[in-house]
Amino acid sequence: MVYSFFGASLAGSSFFGASLAGSSFFGASLAGSSFFGASLAGSSFFGASLAGSSFFGASLAGSSFFGASLAGSSTLSGIF
Numbered sequence: 001m002v003y004s005f006f007g008a009s010l011a012g013s014s015f016f017g018a019s020l021a022g023s024s025f026f027g028a029s030l031a032g033s034s035f036f037g038a039s040l041a042g043s044s045f046f047g048a049s050l051a052g053s054s055f056f057g058a059s060l061a062g063s064s065f066f067g068a069s070l071a072g073s074s075t076l077s078g079i080f
Contacts, residue, residue: 011049021059 003023011031015038022042030045032052040055042062050065052072060075 001019003020005023005025005028007026008028010033011029013030013033015033015035017036018038020043021039023040023044025043025045025048027047028045029049030053031049033050033054035053035055035058037057038055039059040063041059043060044064044066045068046064047067048065049069050073051069053070053074055073055075058075
């Protein structure tokens with residue numbers, strides 16, 4: 001299932017192990033969020049605020065971060 005989080009205010013959220021492949025986070029506020037082990041392949045984070053977010057162990061193959069704010073974010077062991 002594909003989800004849209006267009007412009008959502010989700011700062012500090014946990015997406016631990018979530019299946020969100022192909023989802024859109026266009027313009028979403030996700031600062032300080034955790035995507036630990038999440039399936040995000042093919043997702044779009046266009047213009048999203050991701051400062052301080054963690055993508056440890058997340059599947060990110062084919063995902064787009066064009067225009068996203070990634071200052072202080074971590075992709076340690078993220079699977080691209």
